[in-house]
Amino acid sequence: MSHSLRDRASNQYCAVLGAEGVGLGRWHGSQHQWLGSRAFTCEAAQPAWQAALQALSALLAEHAVRGGQLQVLLSARYSRFCLVPWSDAISHPRELDAYARACFENLYGQSLDDWRIVLSPEPAGAARIATALPDALLQGLQALGQESHLRLRSVQPYLMAAYNRCSAQLQAGDFLFVLAEPRRSVLLLACGGAWQQVLAQGCADSDQALQALIERTCELYGEQMPQVYLHAPGRGDVPQLAAVQLCQPASETDPLCAMWRAVA
Structure with missing residues (x-):
């Protein structure tokens, strides 16, 4: 897995979208500061990420966040995971994406046309871990960043961040x-x-x-x-x-x- 969360300049924020709440932390130089969190509830017909985005918007406004960079960590509630076996027949990135989507659809029994898929980098011959994230969630995070003049630097499942940090052990x-x-x-x-x-x-x-x-x-x-x-x-x-x-x-x-x- 990859996607490191390094290179922290001034006004770096990190939002954590949990299963039932969102939180916000800040890095300013070498100082770490936890700004707080906000719980949310979901209506039965509402996707969980919609309530999470609303809570994050309120949290950013509460702390008057204006300008800087934003990194987002996503709970497994907002992600789907799938093992994508190696295939010698795959020779192009578009073929790999279509193959990964077929693996997801076979596992979950539904189309993932409105989801974005990211695969872990692995050596030839090895299976990959694929992660699917809702496109609407990613677009909503981009819009929130623009409203607060934040550059959305990365959106990452917490699984990736945790594995990357722990892998040396x-x-x-x-x-x-x-x-x-x-x-x-x-x-x-x-x-x-x-x-x-x-x-x-x-x-x-x-x-x-x-x-x-x-x-x-x-x-x-x-x-x-x-x-x-x-x-x-x-x-x-x-x-x-x-x-x-x-x-x-x-x-x-x-x-x-x-x-x-x-x-x-």
Whole structure:
């Protein structure tokens, strides 16, 4: 995976769009400042990202944000993930995009014409992790940036930011990387130096629920359990699981702030 969140100049803002709230942090030189968060609720017929954009607009106005650069981290609630196997028949980026869309449609059972797909860079012969984001969400973020005179510098699933930050702690070999966001977890299984599985699903914020999810995913691996790495930024306590704890931030009462600090 790629997409680093480096090169921070003055007036750099980072918004975290969580499952039930949005948060905003600022970098000014070498200083980090958490500005706050705002909860939202969704109507049954309303996409979650619409409520998130409305909350972010209010948060930007509350802190009188005018000018600078904006980076956005997206909860897994706003993303879809899919494993795209290697194919020798693919020779052009347009073919790869069409192939990835076919993989998504096969997995989710619906067209993703209104979604933007990004694939992880992998060596020839290896499967890729594909991420789909709603075009309307990306356009809404662009419009919000223009309203506040912010240059939208990057929009990134929190999964990518967390994996990039934690990857140096992962040892070579087979492993399961688990991102436990509040109420939702994403699991990446790597075997033989290549991605084998990506799974995102709702999960209660308890050790028992997370352990059961990990065990079900490891059943795909075979008899020997892979090394499990866990990043749980939204948890107020340290999960008591047989896993290597990654990037565990200081205790935060606001899970959005914990997510921001974990990759700041």
